[in-house]
Amino acid sequence: xxxxxxxxxxxxxxxAHGLEPFKITQKWLVHCSTxxxxxxxxxxxxxxxxxxxxxxxxxxxxxxxxxxxxRHHIHQHxxxxxxxxxxDLSYGQTYCFHCQDYIYDKQVEQIAQHxxxxxxxxxxxxxxxLSTLPYWEPTGVELESLRLNPKRxxxxxxxxxxLRGLVNxxxxxxxxxxxxxxxxxxxxxxxxxxxxxxxxxxxxxxCEMTTLFQKFYAGERTAYVPFRxxxxxxxxxxxxxxxxxxxxHEFLIAALDLLHQHLSASSDMVNNNNNNKIITxxxxxxxxxxxxxxxxxxxxxxxxxxxxxxxxxxxxDQIFTGGWQSDVTCQRCSGVSTTIDPFWDISLxxxxxxxxxxxxxxxxxxAAPGLAPxxxxxxxxxxxxxxxxxxxxxxxTRPEHLGSAAKIKCSRCHSYQESTKQLTLNKLPIVLCFxxxxxxxTNKSRRKIATYISFPMDLDMSxxxxxxxxxxxxxxxxxxxxxxxxxxxxxxxxxxxxSLQSGHYSVFVRQHRDQWFQCNDATxxxxxxxxxxxxxxxxxxYHKQYIDYx
Amino acid sequence: MAEYxxxxxxxxxxxxxxxxxxxxxxxxxxxxELLRMRLSECGWRDQLKQICKEIVRERGLEHVTVDDxxxxxxxxARQLVPDSIKKELLHRIRTFLAQQAxx
Numbered sequence: 001x002x003x004x005x006x007x008x009x010x011x012x013x014x015x016a017h018g019l020e021p022f023k024i025t026q027k028w029l030v031h032c033s034t035x036x037x038x039x040x041x042x043x044x045x046x047x048x049x050x051x052x053x054x055x056x057x058x059x060x061x062x063x064x065x066x067x068x069x070x071r072h073h074i075h076q077h078x079x080x081x082x083x084x085x086x087x088d089l090s091y092g093q094t095y096c097f098h099c100q101d102y103i104y105d106k107q108v109e110q111i112a113q114h115x116x117x118x119x120x121x122x123x124x125x126x127x128x129x130l131s132t133l134p135y136w137e138p139t140g141v142e143l144e145s146l147r148l149n150p151k152r153x154x155x156x157x158x159x160x161x162x163l164r165g166l167v168n169x170x171x172x173x174x175x176x177x178x179x180x181x182x183x184x185x186x187x188x189x190x191x192x193x194x195x196x197x198x199x200x201x202x203x204x205x206x207c208e209m210t211t212l213f214q215k216f217y218a219g220e221r222t223a224y225v226p227f228r229x230x231x232x233x234x235x236x237x238x239x240x241x242x243x244x245x246x247x248x249h250e251f252l253i254a255a256l257d258l259l260h261q262h263l264s265a266s267s268d269m270v271n272n273n274n275n276n277k278i279i280t281x282x283x284x285x286x287x288x289x290x291x292x293x294x295x296x297x298x299x300x301x302x303x304x305x306x307x308x309x310x311x312x313x314x315x316x317d318q319i320f321t322g323g324w325q326s327d328v329t330c331q332r333c334s335g336v337s338t339t340i341d342p343f344w345d346i347s348l349x350x351x352x353x354x355x356x357x358x359x360x361x362x363x364x365x366x367a368a369p370g371l372a373p374x375x376x377x378x379x380x381x382x383x384x385x386x387x388x389x390x391x392x393x394x395x396x397t398r399p400e401h402l403g404s405a406a407k408i409k410c411s412r413c414h415s416y417q418e419s420t421k422q423l424t425l426n427k428l429p430i431v432l433c434f435x436x437x438x439x440x441x442t443n444k445s446r447r448k449i450a451t452y453i454s455f456p457m458d459l460d461m462s463x464x465x466x467x468x469x470x471x472x473x474x475x476x477x478x479x480x481x482x483x484x485x486x487x488x489x490x491x492x493x494x495x496x497x498x499s500l501q502s503g504h505y506s507v508f509v510r511q512h513r514d515q516w517f518q519c520n521d522a523t524x525x526x527x528x529x530x531x532x533x534x535x536x537x538x539x540x541x542y543h544k545q546y547i548d549y550x
Numbered sequence: 551m552a553e554y555x556x557x558x559x560x561x562x563x564x565x566x567x568x569x570x571x572x573x574x575x576x577x578x579x580x581x582x583e584l585l586r587m588r589l590s591e592c593g594w595r596d597q598l599k600q601i602c603k604e605i606v607r608e609r610g611l612e613h614v615t616v617d618d619x620x621x622x623x624x625x626x627a628r629q630l631v632p633d634s635i636k637k638e639l640l641h642r643i644r645t646f647l648a649q650q651a652x653x
Contacts, residue, residue, distance in 0.1 A: 032579070042573035053569050090582070102616055123576065125583070547591075
C-alpha cells in the first residue's frame, strides 16, 4: 500500500526468510484452493494451548505453531520464542508483535490476491464479486482529482441527488420515463457510475448512458436535455424516429436491445464474461437434485445459452434476462418436452382484453386445482376486488390446453396428440419488468384498457418458479421462503395518462429507501406510497431483494 | 458433575467434528463469503467503518491500536448484524448439517 509507512520488521524478515513462509501459509491455510489444502487446514488448525479453532486463530510465520488471538496464546508464543510475525487465518493479515499492529506489505498482498483468485476459480466464483472488494489504487489522474477536490460529500438519506428532470424533445415522454427508470435501477447505476464500460466507438448508446448517469448524479438541478441519446435511438431504431407518440414499452425493449448489442460489440465484454457465472444465478442449487425432468431442463438451458447467442453476459443480460420454462405435456403418454426461452420482460394480458378474454378458461383449469385462482367471468365493471398483478401472473402461468387444432408431435410416443402447455419461471432476472398490455390492437379495433390492476410493493415470485411447480416439491417451499431468494421490491412504475390517440407518460421512481418521486418530463414531484400504489400502472419494475450467491 | 463434564466434552468433540467437516467440504469458506457479502449489502460494513473512523478521529491515529478498536466495537458490531442475516446463516448451516451423513 502506498503512503503507509511499512513496518521495518517485515523487511528484515523477508530478507532472512524470503516470501516462502507467506506463500505457504496463504496457500495451505488461508486461501485453500485444493481439497488437500482444505484437509490440511481442517485437521491442523487448532490453538496449541486451548485446542480451540475459533478465537481468531493465528499462525506463526517463523515456525509451525497455531495460537488464538483472543486468549492471547499466539502472543504468549511470540513472547517465548521472539517469533514476531504471525498471520491471521481467517483473512490472511500479517501481524507484527513488535509494532503491535497488523501491517501491510505490497508483496504479501499480491500473494494473497493471487491465492484468492485461485480460490475463486476453484469455487467458480466471480473475482469481482461485491465481497472481494478489490483494492483501489488511484491512478495519477484520480490522485490529482482527489487533491483538487478535497471536500467530501456525504449523501444523506433525504438527499435529492440522482433526481433530475428530462426535457421533452417533442413527444419524447415515452423515452424520458424509461430513462428515469433506468437511472433508478440500483444495479445499472452501480455499473455506469463505476465507469465499467470502456470503448472508443463514436456512436455508442452505452457511452451515452454513462454520460446520462453522470449528468444525473453531478448535482445539477436544471432538467437535462437528452438530445444526443434521442439522436442515437433515432439512428439505431428507425421505427422510433420522428416526433410521433411512441410506446414506452417498445422503447424499453429497443433500448435494452441496443444496449445489449453495443455492449457485446465492445471490448469490455471480455471482463464481463467472467462475472456472469455468479450474477446470473440459477434458481438455487438446492433444487437441482430433483427428478430426471429437472436434469433435462438444465441440459436444454445450457444448450440455449450456447446456441441462441442471446445471453452474452453483458450487464443488460446480467440484470434483465430471465428464463421461461415451457412444459408441453402429451395427453396420451404424459411425456413432457421442455424448452427454455430467455426474456427481458413479462407481458401480461389484462381482464377486459378482447384478444385474450378472461372468462374463457381452458378445461385444464379444473384439473389443476390450486395452481390458478378460480376466476369466473370477469367483467370490467364488476364490483369484486380489483384484479392484481398476481392474478395476471397466475393466469399467465396456468396450464393451457392446446386444443385439437394444435396437435403437436410428442417426442416420446411419436404421435400427434393434444397436449397441455404450462409456463413457469426457470430463471429470475435481477430486475423484473412487467408490461401490462393496456393497448390492444385487434383487426377490428385499437383501444386502451384502463382497468386498475393492484400490485404489491414486495413481490414474491416463488409460486411461479419451475422448481416450485415440479413434481417433487418436498420441503423446498419452506427453504425458498426462508431465504427470500425470490423476493422483489418495486422501484419504478410507468403510467400512461390519456387515450390511445393522445396521451402522456410519467413515471414514479423510488429513491434511497422509501422515498418516491413522480418524474414528469422536466418536473419532479414528491409522491406518497399510496400515490404510487393507486396509479394505473403500465410498466412495473421490480428489483431483486437478494442477489443470488451461488 | 462427572456427567456434566462428560457431556461438555462430547459437545466439544461434536463442535470440532462439525468445524472440520465445514472446512474440508469448503462450506465454511462459502458461508464466510456469503456473510461478507450480506454484511456489505445491508450497509453493516459501512456503518462499522464509520464508527471506527470516528473513534480514530476522536483519539488521534497514534493513540488507537487494532486491539482497542476491536474491543470497543465488538459488542456494538454484533448487535448491529441484522437478524435476517443471522437467520439465513443458521438456516444454511442447518441445511448443510442435515446433508452430512457421517456426523
